[in-house]
Amino acid sequence: MKDFEVKPGQEIQGFIHSLESFGTVDGPGVRFVVFMQGCPLRCRYCHNPDTWAFQQGRTLTAPELMAEISRYRSFIQKGGVTLSGGEPLAQPEFCAELLRLCRAEGLHTAVDTSGAVPLEHCRKAVDEADLLLLDIKALEPALCKALTGRDNTEALNLLRYCERGSKPVWLRHVLVPGITLTREGLERLADFIKPFTCVQKVELLPFHKLGAYKWKAMKLPFSLAEAPEPSQEELELAAEIFRSRALTFTI
Secondary structure (H helix, E strand, O other): OHHHOOOOOOOOEEEEEEEEEEEOOOOOOOEEEEEEOOOOOOOOOOOOHHHOOOOOOEEEEHHHHHHHHHOOHHHHOOOEEEEEOOOHHHOHHHHHHHHHHHHHOOOOEEEEEOOOOOHHHHHHHHHHOOEEEEEOOOOOHHHHHHHHOOOOHHHHHHHHHHHHHOOOEEEEEEEOEOOOEOHHHHHHHHHHHOOOOOEEEEEEEEOOOOOHHHHHHOOOOOOOOOOOOOOHHHHHHHHHHHHOOOOOEEO
């Protein structure tokens, strides 16, 4: 698992793709969002393929990044800090240290994760976070692998770990018509989620193509270029499925 290793005595540095100082869609309130560089997945609908490669981007230590975050404290003190990506838990030591520093400053923390990193590599970072924004790409392992390159074993293990530890979770699920947006698939997903008391809400995210230009710029084939975005009728179907099971959701 070379992507996750830090050598003994090595200073922990994070590889950072970009920073957003006034984020409003990645956790509660106004947030400072750290987009980490590197991701083990290759999601077909990814709108940030430029975050995939490991060991690229700006390098910072956790204290250096904390100093930058602190400049915005007055704006984010009722919101917090979110680590996103890429896959932040692919840099678990850095994330754990940064989350500890945020906690010491009284800032709420969230980690936006695909759950692709095995728990044995990222448990400390997970434990430090106040909230997980966990992407469930697809409930069926084969479909998840077809969409992302890996199955959902690690993501579901992470969800069950959060349930055992009462770690608050917001689940995220991208709605791609005919793929992840079908009546049967959404009913299975909603029924699966319902028993989990750690899940505070579900964010149903309509598929879009706003990142298609990045695929083109990187000379990558965008396999969903011809896929339709969800219709209003399809979004209403998704809403009704989750509403009928008394699940808290946004769409």
